[in-house]
Amino acid sequence: MTLNTLLGQRSLDLSLVAEGEAGALDVPISWMHFSESPDPTPYLEGGEILLTTGLLMPADKPDEPHRLFASRLAEAGVRGVGFGIGVQHASIPQWLVYQCEASGVPLFCVPLATPFIAISKAVARGISNDTSQNFARMYRNQQRLLRSVHTLDPVSTIVSRLAELIGGWAALLNPVGAIVASSHHSLPVDMDSLGDALAFSVLGEAKFTVAKGYDIAIFHIASPTGQTLGYLVSGRKGEKGSIDHPLAAEAASLLSLAVNGTADSNRALTNLRSTMTRMCLEGEADTVRQFADDVWNGLPVQPLAALRIIGQQDALEDAGRLFEPFRRTLAKNTNLAVFGMVDGDMWAIVSQRNARTWTEQLTHDGRLTVGQSSGVTWHDMPRARHEAYQAGAEALTAGVPLIRYGSGQNAAHLESVVEPSLMRAFADLRLAPIADLTFDLSTGPHGAHPDSDTAIRAVDVLWAWLRSRGRTEEAARMTGMHRHTLTKYLGVIAKALKADLSDPGTTAELWYACRFSRFGHTLAQPESD
Structure with missing residues (x-):
């Protein structure tokens, strides 16, 4: 009035x-x-x-x-x-x-x-109407906060809902002062500057302060047994007293109940996201669509890009938290993302137009490696998964934070996407039948000790022939033998390996096997052909 x-x-x-x-x-x-x-x-x-x-x-x-x-x-x-x-x-x-x-x-x-x-x-009527309206508003706000408890992620929802209702921002800090959940990706007040205000001596105490033009309320959140669970910090532009303190106090009370059950609910939400992300990557987005609003706040708009995010567990957890604040902002969200842990990596599906925003955030501190697919639709997502996986593997091998599939960065080589130890193991197993086979340049197979000056290992004979691209005369010059002798020795090698040396696929396998094998190489070190 x-x-x-x-x-x-x-x-x-x-x-x-x-x-x-x-x-x-x-x-x-x-x-x-x-x-x-x-x-x-x-x-x-x-x-x-x-x-x-x-x-x-x-x-x-x-x-x-x-x-x-x-x-x-x-x-x-x-x-x-x-x-x-x-x-x-x-x-x-x-x-x-x-x-x-x-x-x-x-x-x-x-x-x-x-x-x-x-x-x-x-x-008197005006004051009475104001009072009634205030009570009605308080009741509506309290009911909206209470409904936050029944969501999939009650802690984050309570924090975001409080920020919306007070017309400002809010954050939940853990007992050491680190942000656990926040209404905005970036808060206007640095939480480290509130260190003194977080020193509570009374269980459930509240403190009020002003910083950078914001009225700030801090509530100590404790369990029924007296254990400190964290701190609720909320702020609103204006002088001291601008915040709806009763509403913030109710949010703190709800958080004290919700935080106790957060571990189990977070595990359930993480498992649900993982399962649904895998389904999306397998091209089953239509099955997931009806649940996407509750799990990720919606699905990104096509065309899409798949991101394979690789790193240590703590870095992947930070990546998961990075996706959350975008979903929780009060403004209309146009930067939606499907994300979850799949086979030890964090996977995300985002709109291709927003992919650069995400990759810049993910690779900012250098702890994560990201492989990005080309643009696809939901039905083509299996192809995007394959592309992102390959790009991520190549990025790891090349030691770069990001590779976009088909971007021309670090041209793809087979050895750049295969673990070297696996390649060496394959080479040794493939060439094991001829590992001890040697030829004497004067008398034929098994005619000399491996250490003899006239002996040559079968692996080196095969490697010389493969490096000369099957040209017998050139391979014979490399090994110092007659071309007919070389042809005879190649027949012995093919029989021992049970391989058809006229088959291109077989020769490709043997080329990589000879390149990475620990056997042979007495002629010269292999070149990178």
């Missing part, structure tokens, strides 16, 4: 004479008081409207008792003066108008036909 509201009621026929200081007409009214005393301030608490007929006031100029009449009312916090004409004065004394203008106190005229009791009732 404000003076502007009161003046707007036509039935009262009130007219404004002096506006007072800027904004004075919109300040809430606490009550109405009637007095004819030259100094009614001992009977006022502040916030009232004073009604008077000026029964003891002189008409021409103020006497000594009334010399500071308006300034005393201003100091007492009076919201305005209503002067009733037609009883003692036909009009408001001019000296009172000047005093009210100088003191910044609004002054309005009350005609004789409007009884003061009508104004009193109007103020």
